[in-house]
Every structure is written in structure tokens, then in C-alpha cells.
Amino acid sequence: MIHRSSFRLTVAACALLAGPLSAATIDVAIIGEPDTFDPMVSTKDVVSIVTQHFVETLYTFDDSWSVVPLLASDMPEISEDGLTYVIPLREGVTFHDGSSMDSADVKASLDRWLEVASRGKGIADKVETVEATGPSEITITLKEPYAPLLSLLAFSNSAAAVYPEEIIAPQIDKVVGTGPYKLEAHEPDRYTQLVRFDGYTQPTGAAERAQIPDEIRFVPVPDPNTRVEGLLSGQFAYADGLSTEAYDRIAQSDAAEPVLLEPFGWPIFAINHKKGLMTDLKVRQAVQAALPFDDMMFAAFGDDKFFQTDGAMYPEGWAWHTEDGTDLYNQNDQEKAKALLQEAGYDGSPLRILTSRQYEFHYQMAEVAKMALEMAGFTVEMDVVDWATLAQNRDNPDLWDIYITHSPFLPEPALTSSFFPTAREGWNNPEKNEILDRFTSESDPEKRKAVFAELQKIIYADVGLIKVGNFNALQGKAAGLEGVTPSPWPAFWNAKLPE
Amino acid sequence: MSRYLTKRILGMFVVIFLVLSIAFVLVRLAPGDPASLMLGPDATPQEVDDLRARLGLDRPILVQYLTFLANAVQGDLGTSLFFNQPVTQVLAGRAEPSILLALFSLVVALVIATPIGIWAAYRRGTPGDQMSVTTAMLAASVPSFLTGLIFQRYLATDLGWFPVSGYGGPDASFATRLEHLVLPSITLGITNSALILRFTRASMLDILGEDYVRTARAKGMSERRVVLRHALKNAGIPIITVVGLTFALLVSGAVVTERVFNLPGMGNLAVGAVLRRDYPVVQGTLIVVAAIYVLVNLATDLLYLVVDKRVKY
Numbered sequence: 001m002i003h004r005s006s007f008r009l010t011v012a013a014c015a016l017l018a019g020p021l022s023a024a025t026i027d028v029a030i031i032g033e034p035d036t037f038d039p040m041v042s043t044k045d046v047v048s049i050v051t052q053h054f055v056e057t058l059y060t061f062d063d064s065w066s067v068v069p070l071l072a073s074d075m076p077e078i079s080e081d082g083l084t085y086v087i088p089l090r091e092g093v094t095f096h097d098g099s100s101m102d103s104a105d106v107k108a109s110l111d112r113w114l115e116v117a118s119r120g121k122g123i124a125d126k127v128e129t130v131e132a133t134g135p136s137e138i139t140i141t142l143k144e145p146y147a148p149l150l151s152l153l154a155f156s157n158s159a160a161a162v163y164p165e166e167i168i169a170p171q172i173d174k175v176v177g178t179g180p181y182k183l184e185a186h187e188p189d190r191y192t193q194l195v196r197f198d199g200y201t202q203p204t205g206a207a208e209r210a211q212i213p214d215e216i217r218f219v220p221v222p223d224p225n226t227r228v229e230g231l232l233s234g235q236f237a238y239a240d241g242l243s244t245e246a247y248d249r250i251a252q253s254d255a256a257e258p259v260l261l262e263p264f265g266w267p268i269f270a271i272n273h274k275k276g277l278m279t280d281l282k283v284r285q286a287v288q289a290a291l292p293f294d295d296m297m298f299a300a301f302g303d304d305k306f307f308q309t310d311g312a313m314y315p316e317g318w319a320w321h322t323e324d325g326t327d328l329y330n331q332n333d334q335e336k337a338k339a340l341l342q343e344a345g346y347d348g349s350p351l352r353i354l355t356s357r358q359y360e361f362h363y364q365m366a367e368v369a370k371m372a373l374e375m376a377g378f379t380v381e382m383d384v385v386d387w388a389t390l391a392q393n394r395d396n397p398d399l400w401d402i403y404i405t406h407s408p409f410l411p412e413p414a415l416t417s418s419f420f421p422t423a424r425e426g427w428n429n430p431e432k433n434e435i436l437d438r439f440t441s442e443s444d445p446e447k448r449k450a451v452f453a454e455l456q457k458i459i460y461a462d463v464g465l466i467k468v469g470n471f472n473a474l475q476g477k478a479a480g481l482e483g484v485t486p487s488p489w490p491a492f493w494n495a496k497l498p499e
Numbered sequence: 500m501s502r503y504l505t506k507r508i509l510g511m512f513v514v515i516f517l518v519l520s521i522a523f524v525l526v527r528l529a530p531g532d533p534a535s536l537m538l539g540p541d542a543t544p545q546e547v548d549d550l551r552a553r554l555g556l557d558r559p560i561l562v563q564y565l566t567f568l569a570n571a572v573q574g575d576l577g578t579s580l581f582f583n584q585p586v587t588q589v590l591a592g593r594a595e596p597s598i599l600l601a602l603f604s605l606v607v608a609l610v611i612a613t614p615i616g617i618w619a620a621y622r623r624g625t626p627g628d629q630m631s632v633t634t635a636m637l638a639a640s641v642p643s644f645l646t647g648l649i650f651q652r653y654l655a656t657d658l659g660w661f662p663v664s665g666y667g668g669p670d671a672s673f674a675t676r677l678e679h680l681v682l683p684s685i686t687l688g689i690t691n692s693a694l695i696l697r698f699t700r701a702s703m704l705d706i707l708g709e710d711y712v713r714t715a716r717a718k719g720m721s722e723r724r725v726v727l728r729h730a731l732k733n734a735g736i737p738i739i740t741v742v743g744l745t746f747a748l749l750v751s752g753a754v755v756t757e758r759v760f761n762l763p764g765m766g767n768l769a770v771g772a773v774l775r776r777d778y779p780v781v782q783g784t785l786i787v788v789a790a791i792y793v794l795v796n797l798a799t800d801l802l803y804l805v806v807d808k809r810v811k812y
Contacts, residue, residue, distance in 0.1 A: 027668070033771075035537055035581050042538065118542055171553075173583070185669050188582045188589065189763040189771070193669045217668055221761050222771070225648065226664045233656040233663045388531030388776050395535060395544045424544065 024214040026495045029227040029239040033189055033220040037175045039159040040117040045408070048156040048489045049240065050218050053194050054096070055161045055177035058087060058106065058138075059154035060206045063485055065318075065411035067150045069205030071101065071162055071178065073136075075150075082145030082443050083128075089136040094199040095164050096182040103132035108165040110138070116170060119158035119415070122422070123149070145441040147448060151412035156489055180209040180493045181216055192218040209493040212483060216492045231256045231476045237497060238484060242474040244306045250476050257477055259486050263308060263315050264473035265408040267300070267365060269466035270418060274397040274426035277351055282344035284463035287351070287402070290337035290376035293330040296368045297469040300361035308470040313413070313456050315470050319449065320413055325457035329467070337376035350381035354400035358387035362404040365468060395424055406471070408488040413452055414440050418465050427464045507800075511793040518789040519571065519782055523564055526773075526781045532556075533580045533776040554580055556778075567782070576786065577779035581772070586783035589768065596666050597764035600680055600687065600757075601749035605742065607688020608695050613738075616699025620707060621726060631696070639693030647686045647759040655682060664761035683760040687753050691745050698741045702734035709733075735806040743799035747792045 030049060036042050039051040060070040069075060071093060076085040093101040110130045113120035128141040140149070153160045164176050175183070181194035194216045202208055219236065221227045228246040231239040232253050242250070242258075250258040269287075271278045278284055294309040301307040311329025314320035351373060355366045363384060370380045383400065385393065393399045410416055419436060421428035435458060439451040459465060477484060483494035534550040535542065551557045555566075570577060576586035612635075619631040655663040661682045667675045706712060707730050715725045754766035761767070765784060772780035 025668075033581075035775075036583075043542065118538070118546060121543075121546075187669070187763075188584070188592065189767060190666055191668055219665060219668075219761075221664060223758055223761065226651070226759060226761050229651050229656045229663045230665075233659065235663050235665070386531065386774065388533075388536055388774060389529075391535035392530060392532035395547060422543070 024212070026213040026216045026237045026492050026497070027235065028216065028218050028490075028492060029221040029230050029236040030218050031220070031224075031227075031241040032222055034192065034218075037183060037186075038161070038172050039156060040113055040120070040161050041158075043118060043158045045157065045488060048159070050192055050194075051159075051161075051175070051177075052156045052179070052489060052491055053181040053216060053493060054179040054183050054197075055159065055163075055175060056179050057153060057156070057160050057162065058089075059150055060156075060203075061154055061411050062207060067154045070154075070203050071106070073204055075205075078443070082147070082441070083142045085140040085142075085149065086133065087138045087140070089138060090201070090204060091136050092201050093178050094201070095176050095178055096197055096199075097164060097176045098199070099164050099166075101162065101164075101178060102135050103138050105165045106138045106162055107132045108168045109162045110140070110160060112163075112168050112170075113160045117158045117160070118417075119152055119155065120160065122417070122420070123152065145443060147443045148412050148414035148440055151415060155411070155415060180211045184215075189220055191220075194218075207494075209491075210483070211493055212496050213492060216495075228476070231478070234478065237478045237481055237495065238490065238492070239476045240490070242476050244301060244303065244472075244474050246476075247305070247474055250474075253479075255479055257479055257481075259475040259477050260305075261473040261475065261486050261488065263310075263409065263470035264488060265406050266313075266470055267297075267361065267404065267406045267468040268418070269369070269402050269468065270394075270405055270425050271427070271463065271465055272397050272401050272403075272425065273428065273464075276397070276401050277346075277349060278401045280344050281462065282340050283346060286337040286340035286344065286346075286376060286378075287373065288328060288460070288463045288466060289331045289333050289340060290372050290378070291330075291369055291466065291468075292332040292372050293468050294332075295372075296365040297471070299368045300364040301471055306472045306474075310470045311460075311467060313452075313459065313467060314409060318409065319445070320452050322449070322453040322456055324453040325460035328460040332372070334372060334376040337373075337378075341377050346377070348379050350379045352381045352383055352399070352401045354383045354385070354390060354393055354403035356385055356387045356390045356404075358390075359406065361471070362406070366404055397424075397426070402466075413455070419455070419459075425465065427462075429458070429462050429464065432458045432462060432464060504797075507793075507797050511790065511797070514793050515786055515789050519568075519786050520564075522782050522785040523567060523778075526776070526778050527560060529773075529776070531776045533778065536775055537580065567779075571786070576783040579772075579777055579780045581775050581777045581780070586779045589780060590765075590783055590787055593763060593765045593768050596676070596680070596757075596762050597750055597753075597766070599677070600683055600753060600762065600764060601746055603680055603684035604687035604691060604749055604753070605746050607684055608692040608745065609742070611688065611692040612695035613699055616696045617703055617726060617731060619696075620700045620703030621722075623704060623707075628700075632700070635693040635696045638689050641690070642755070643686050643690045643753070644755045644759050646689060647683070647756055650682050650686055651759065664759075666763050679760075679762070683753070683756050683762055686760075687749065687756050691749070695738070695741055695745065699734070699738050702737045703730055706730045706734045732806070736803055739799055739802050739806060743795050743802075747795035750791050750795075 030046055032046055034047045034050050036047060037051055039047055039055055056071050058072040059067050062068045071090055073088045073090040076087045078085055089103060089106060095101060107130050114124040114127060123146060126142055126144055126146050128143050131139045133139040167176055180197055180200045182197045184195040185193040196211045196214055224243045227239040228242055230236045232255050234255055247258050250256050273279060297307040297309055309330060311326035312321055312323055353366050355362050357363045366382060370382060373380050394403045417423045418425055421433060435454045439448060439455055442448045442451055480498035483496045484490050484492060534547045538546055538550060579586055579589050582589055615631050619628045622628045651663055655661045662679045666679050712725060712730055715729050754770055757764045757766040769784045
């Protein structure tokens with residue numbers, strides 16, 4: 001990254017001693033400190049962004065979110081009954097400790113993934129065996145067909161990461177991966193320094209990891225304004241998680257360009273199906289009928305450059321896009337809600353909305369929702385807490401009826417935990433579960449799309465969860481930076497700054 | 500004197516013990532669970548329970564407290580739940596930026612406040628005095644985050660004179676790290692200069708009205724000598740007191756300034772630890788802060804001996 005010459009007054013003489021920064025260093029401002037370098041045990045995006053550079057999985061996603069091989073040498077051979085996946089492994093892959101990867105490492109890693117990773121544990125009951133069926137071959141046998149398996153193996157979040165068998169343990173203190181960069185140094189709250197791994201061999205399926213920068217440094221910068229200033233001053237080549245208010249300033253700058261992820265994700269009103277008011281379908285329908293999604297999105301994001309009022313679970317352009325069921329989206333009909341409440345025999349008990357100001361847009365949406373719900377006759381109780389409290393309280397179904405969260409659009413719908421009855425929301429509708437079972441066991445992509453349309457329809461009919469809309473996220477890059485594909489999890493192995 | 504010192508040091512341990520006991524209870528009374536935060540949004544309640552057990556957070560609070568006390572006596576403040584490093588190591592990493600920031604901002608504050616305070620007292624009632632007092636009030640009223648943001652935007656981003664944030668990368672030399680402290684030091688120095696200025700002016704006003712000052716003038720001493728040698732020396736005790744307290748406050752964490760400039764100091768650490776419910780780090784930080792306050796107070800009291808020979812302990 002280009003580092004501009006800076007202050008040279010009182011420390012001018014001393015500054016001569018400062019080492020020059022390499023032009024081939026990419027400094028990236030991230031929103032916080034990754035609390036682990038083991039992506040198996042975390043679902044945090046910031047962990048994925050950093051660790052994907054030094055830890056790899058058998059498969060990954062290409063730019064169009066199709067699964068492609070990474071540590072596997074090819075796509076698996078899947079038996080006709082969909083129960084057996086034979087995965088060929090790439091040969092000559094070296095871990096950062098110098099050892100070679102073989103099927104024993106992959107088996108040990110997958111076994112751990114099924115034990116400790118939340119996404120792995122979620123499918124552990126469907127996996128019969130993971131076996132090393134050759135030095136460079138692994139075979140996964142399922143108890144029942146499960147089509148999202150490859151997507152799960154490809155995802156960098158709660159990742160099925162491959163580690164040397166020797167370091168496998170419930171808790172791994174020093175992660176050893178195979179990625180194009182290796183972890184060189186980590187100074188908490190200052191930087192995570194990655195350097196090019198010279199023993200890296202290119203994947204056969206995924207796009208080339210060209211290892212252009214000598215170093216990639218991830219700098220935790222919790223304050224969004226400081227990330228913007230750092231980007232505009234040239235301190236950072238890339239900045240994640242910027243406030244949309246900074247868009248115009250970045251766009252007008254010669255030093256940087258805005259990167260708009262359009263759309264990035266969807267705010268969600270997660271519903272407590274286990275206990276309380278929202279276990280009554282009529283009450284859920286009343287909430288759905290009352291909410292003015294366009295007003296909520298406008299209050300939250302301010303400018304339609306940053307949001308779309310869209311009821312489809314996946315936006316246009318995605319394979320999963322369908323309009324089925326969306327006639328129930330954005331009704332903004334408080335009279336209908338009132339009638340539904342009457343049918344439900346609503347007694348005025350407070351509807352508890354659990355939210356936080358960690359993400360200001362959550363709170364702003366909740367404020368508008370509160371007004372609309374009160375117009376419909378609800379008594380609304382806002383429980384605005386800090387994120388740590390929210391993260392604890394949402395696990396207790398006695399404490400909330402709705403909590404507000406958001407998610408990026410995930411490449412595979414089965415990665416959205418809220419659809420499953422085991423999630424904290426506990427949406428356990430038998431008809432939906434049957435659709436979900438068909439969706440996860442169907443291997444034909446076209447048939448899966450049709451089943452997903454059924455799933456979307458029942459999400460609206462049964463009000464399994466409430467999608468508020470689509471929102472865009474803002475990142476920023478130094479002017480002229482190339483080789484970084486906009487993504488919720490941007491990667492920097494191909495990043496190149498102009499000379 | 501040695502009896503006095505022994506008494507003060509014993510008192511320091513009592514203060515630290517009380518602080519850590521209160522801190523231990525308070526952080527656990529706050530809602531929020533570190534395990535939920537560490538595991539991320541898709542963790543199941545069972546995973547959260549498992550992690551709580553692994554971290555020892557499921558044990559009775561009294562057991563946790565006694566274990567903590569026993570370890571703390573041996574210098575072991577536990578392991579950070581978030582960084583997975585010993586708390587002492589985490590705190591040690593924050594010492595350099597925090598101490599240097601405190602020192603530099605104190606220097607900035609003194610350079611601004613002392614001459615203006617003396618001058619304002621000497622020119623009591625003049626427009627210059629009024630202006631200096633008004634400016635001091637203004638500086639005290641503008642929050643440091645606003646001053647910081649303005650400096651950051653215009654002096655760092657637009658003019659490129661200073662680094663915007665952070666404390667330098669892996670290859671940052673000491674000079675580079677110092678460079679990163681310039682803007683935060685000026686920001687904090689300006690904010691803190693107001694209090695020191697007011698104290699300096701008030702102390703000097705008292706002293707300049709004393710009989711011995713009048714006597715010095717009657718003996719034909721120059722005004723410079725009267726003010727700087729006789730008056731300032733005797734106005735020193737209240738000024739040293741406020742400087743000492745300001746220094747303790749700055750070392751223990753200039754929370755907002757460190758946040759704006761993304762400095763990895765004690766203030767940033769403390770805020771992050773509270774938000775992440777990293778109990779051992781919160782406790783460790785509070786112990787260090789208490790120790791700093793007690794030690795700086797002690798140092799201030801000892802400085803009185805140097806400044807005023809009449810003071811005896």
C-alpha cells in the first residue's frame with residue numbers, strides 16, 4: 001500500500017530511522033479484532049475475512065457462488081442415492097509447518113468439524129462415516145441425502161477447515177493452514193500480519209490465488225469514522241463496514257473509491273416460536289400485516305441508494321430468487337392487523353422487541369415498527385440493550401418475542417439457521433419441516449429451486465420470520481486498487497495497487 | 500518518613516483489594532455473556548453452555564472469586580477470555596502507548612496552561628486575563644472526541660501531516676510510534692490544559708496577594724524574579740496536585756481519544772473488555788488503574804517535600 005509522507009516536525013530526525021513500508025503491503029481496516037484464528041469455531045464474518053487467507057477448505061465458492069474445488073482436486077463423485085461422496089484430494093499441498101496434506105489430515109479435520117463447528121454439528125446426525133479411502137481420497141457416507149453438504153464444506157464461516165492431523169484438538173491454540181498466506185504476527189488490537197507462503201500450490205478449480213501482495217495486514221479499527229479517515233488518507237488500501245453517510249465523501253475523493261455491495265444482506269425480525277405471544281399464528285400474522293417495511297428501511301438507511309424494499313428471500317439475479325408468497329410482504333395494513341389481533345383474543349400483553357444500538361439500523365427499524373404496531377393495537381415494549389446482553393438474552397425464550405438481527409445473502413439457503421427447528425427461534429412447523437427435508441435431500445438444482453419457492457411461501461404464510469428488505473453495505477478501496485472482488489468476505493491475495 | 504511510606508503502601512494494597520473485589524462483583528452483575536459473544540450469532544445454547552463450562556464461568560461465583568484472589572496474590576490475573584493471553588501480558592502491551600500518551604499530553608497541557616495561567620494571574624482583571632479564562636473554559640467545554648475528529652480530518656487526512664490512527668505496523672520503529680501519538684497528545688493536552696490553567700491562575704492569584712510578595716517587590720526585585728521565583732514556587736503545591744491527578748487519569752485510559760485515534764492503550768482495552776464481557780481483563784485493568792492512582796498520589800505527596808521544605812511526614 002502506498003504510505004504518504006507524514007508529519008516531520010519534532011520527530012523528523014528520528015523518523016529517518018523508521019523502516020520504509022513495502023509498496024506490496026495491503027493494509028485492510030476491519031471492524032474489530034478476530035477473537036480466534038480457528039474459523040471452525042466461529043461464525044463471525046471478521047474471523048472469516050482474515051482466516052480465509054491462511055486456512056483452506058476442500059471446496060470454496062467462485063464469484064457466482066458456485067461450489068468449486070480448493071483442496072479437493074475435483075468435484076466429488078456422488079452415488080446415485082446421494083449418500084456417498086468420494087472426494088479426490090490435491091497432491092503436493094503443503095501446510096505452513098512444512099508437512100504435506102493427506103487424507104488422514106482431512107479425515108481428522110472433518111471429524112473435528114462435525115464435533116466442534118456449529119454448522120458441522122448441525123449435520124453430524126446425517127453423517128454415517130468420514131473415511132480416508134486412499135492417500136488422496138476421502139469418502140463421506142451419509143445416512144440420508146443432504147444436498148447442501150458441499151456448500152457447507154465450502155463456507156468460510158464455521159468452516160470445514162483442513163489442519164494437520166497432529167494439531168487436531170478440541171481447542172487449537174496455534175492454527176496451521178495451507179492458504180496462500182501464513183500468519184506471521186498478531187498484536188492484539190493493533191494488527192494481524194500475514195506474509196506470502198512460498199510453498200503454496202495453486203488450486204485446480206478455484207480462481208488463482210496470485211499471492212500478489214508480499215504482506216496483508218488486517219488492522220482492527222472499531223470506529224467507523226476512523227476507518228473512513230484512514231481510507232481517505234491512504235493509510236488503508238481497503239476498509240470494511242463503512243457508514244453509508246460516508247459514501248459521498250469517499251466518492252468525491254481522489255484517494256479512494258466507494259465499494260457498494262448491492263445488495264449485501266437482509267435485516268430480520270426473528271420470531272420467538274417457543275414461548276409467548278408470537279407462538280399464536282394470528283398474532284404473528286398481525287405483526288406481519290402491520291409493519292411498514294418501506295418506512296422502516298428508509299428510517300434505517302436514509303437513501304434508496306442503500307436499500308431495496310423487496311420481499312423475496314433472495315434478490316433478483318440469484319438462482320434462488322422467487323416471488324412466491326411475497327404478496328404478504330409490506331402490507332402496511334394496521335386495520336387488518338387489528339382484526340387479526342381481535343381474532344387472536346389479544347389481551348394487551350406487551351410485545352417485547354429485543355434490540356441493540358450496536359447496529360444503529362436495527363434500532364431505527366424497531367422505532368418505526370413500534371409506532372406501526374401500536375397503531376394496530378399492540379402494546380410494545382422495546383428492550384434496547386448492548387450487544388453482549390442481546391447475545392445472551394436471545395438464548396432465553398422467556399425474555400423476548402422478536403429480536404432484530406441481519407444476515408448477508410448466503411450462497412445456499414440451507415446455511416440460514418433460522419429456517420431450522422433447532423435454531424434458537426424454534427420454528428417447528430411440521431409442514432415447513434417436511435419442505436425443508438425435501439429441500440436438503442433433493443440434489444437436482446432445478447427441483448431444489450422449486451422446493452425453495454415452497455419454503456419461501458410458507459415463511460410468509462406461517463410467519464416463520466420477517467424479512468424487512470434488502471440493504472447494501474459500504475466498503476471502500478484505495479483509488480486504483482484492483483483484484484479484490486466485492487464480497488461480505490473480501491479476499492486480498494490478488495490485490496494490486498498502482499505503482 | 501519510612502513509617503509514613505509503609506503506611507501508604509499498606510493502604511495501597513487495601514485500596515487494590517477493595518477495587519478488585521468490587522470489580523469482580525460488578526462485572527458479573529452486568530447482563531451479557533462472554534461465551535455467546537465469542538461463539539457468534541449461530542451458536543446454539545448448548546455450545547454456549549459448553550464454552551461457559553470450559554472457561555469456568557459455570558462455577559459458583561464465590562469459587563470463582565476465591566480462585567481469582569488466590570491467583571492474583573501470586574501475580575496471576577488470569578487469562579483474557581477474548582485474546583486467550585495472560586491478562587498481565589495483555590496489560591503490558593498497552594503500557595507503552597498509554598504512558599507515552601499521558602506524558603506527552605501532560606507536557607502539551609503544561610506548555611499551554613502554565614505560562615498563560617501565570618500571565619493571566621499577573622494581569623488580573625485585564626481583557627487578556629478575561630480572554631485566557633474564556634479560552635480555557637472553551638477548551639474544557641469542547642469534548643476531546645470533537646477536537647480529535649477535527650484534527651484527524653484536517654491535519655491528518657487533508658494535509659497528511661500526521662498518521663490518522665493506530666500505533667504503527669509490525670515494522671514500526673519507536674519514532675514511527677511517536678509520530679502516531681502527536682495528534683492524540685495535542686488533542687488531550689488541549690482538553691486538559693483548561694483545568695491546569697485555572698488552577699495555576701487561582702494559585703498564583705492567592706500568592707501574588709501575600710505579604711512576602713509585596714516585601715520582595717519593596718526590596719526592588721524585578722517582576723520576573725518576584726513572579727517566577729517567589730510566587731510560582733509557593734503556588735506549586737495545588738498545581739502539582741492537579742497535575743498528578745491529571746496524569747493518573749491520562750495513564751489509566753484516555754478512553755475517547757484512544758478510540759478516535761485507534762490507539763491500543765488502556766482506555767481502548769477497558770472499553771473493549773467491558774463490551775466483550777472479558778471479565779479477567781476488566782478486573783486486571785481496574786487493578787492497574789487503582790494502583791496508578793495510589794502511586795501517583797503518593798508521588799505527588801512526596802513531591803510536596805521537594806517543593807515546600809516546611810512539609811513534613
